[in-house]
Amino acid sequence: ETGVTQSPTHLIKTRGQQVTLRCSSQSGHNTVSWYQQALGQGPQFIFQYYREEENGRGNFPPRFSGLQFPNYSSELNVNALELDDSALYLCASSWDLTTSYEQYFGPGTRLTVT
Amino acid sequence: AQTVTQSQPEMSVQEAETVTLSCTYDTSESNYYLFWYKQPPSRQMILVIRQEAYKQQNATENRFSVNFQKAAKSFSLKISDSQLGDTAMYFCAFRGTSGSRLTFGEGTQLTVNP
Numbered sequence: 531e532t533g534v535t536q537s538p539t540h541l542i543k544t545r546g547q548q549v550t551l552r553c554s555s556q557s558g559h560n561t562v563s564w565y566q567q568a569l570g571q572g573p574q575f576i577f578q579y580y581r582e583e584e585n586g587r588g589n590f591p592p593r594f595s596g597l598q599f600p601n602y603s604s605e606l607n608v609n610a611l612e613l614d615d616s617a618l619y620l621c622a623s624s625w626d627l628t629t630s631y632e633q634y635f636g637p638g639t640r641l642t643v644t
Numbered sequence: 645a646q647t648v649t650q651s652q653p654e655m656s657v658q659e660a661e662t663v664t665l666s667c668t669y670d671t672s673e674s675n676y677y678l679f680w681y682k683q684p685p686s687r688q689m690i691l692v693i694r695q696e697a698y699k700q701q702n703a704t705e706n707r708f709s710v711n712f713q714k715a716a717k718s719f720s721l722k723i724s725d726s727q728l729g730d731t732a733m734y735f736c737a738f739r740g741t742s743g744s745r746l747t748f749g750e751g752t753q754l755t756v757n758p
Binding site for chain 1: 648690694744747748
């Protein structure tokens with residue numbers, strides 16, 4: 531149990547729709563990262579937020595966006611859903627950007643796009 | 645950009661025996677962190693062991709140990725006295741010193757047989 535929670539657990543959406551995934555970090559964790567894990571593959575870094583500002587982005591289009599709130603919660607928003615967006619979405623939190631080596635992962639949200 | 649390669653998609657081992665999972669990586673950084681994560685069917689990503697690149701001594705955590713060869717850019721995980729609960733997908737991951745972004749390998753599915 532890492533103390534990081536995600537909601538919902540599962541989600542089914544139709545191509546073209548928009549989706550919001552939520553993550554609640556451990557109290558005090560200023561950094562949250564989001565990863566996309568396609569079936570049978572390793573997680574791919576989407577972006578990272580530090581103190582409510584985006585601080586690094588992977589190779590994902592602008593329709594993937596995020597927010598981080600002062601209460602240690604965060605959101606991943608995906609617009610204009612495509613079939614290839616079907617994946618497990620993981621969030622991970624840590625104390626800060628550099629001095630804390632460990633990231634604590636949530637259980638993930640399984641998104642299916644039909 | 646960093647890359648992480650796991651060349652063994654699947655491995656199996658008998659209970660109580662020892663197994664070694666392989667990982668190689670490529671980076672131009674001199675200081676970094678390497679990790680092994682375990683992802684059971686519950687999907688929760690769990691940190692197994694970590695290694696700081698500046699430390700020559702190989703990390704050990706109970707039944708888990710690594711063989712870190714910095715010059716060869718190799719980072720293998722040895723699991724001794726394998727247990728049924730070790731059955732999971734194992735991911736090797738790299739983290740540089742700027743930000744906490746993790747770069748994952750493709751994973752190795754380990755099955756421990758009774």
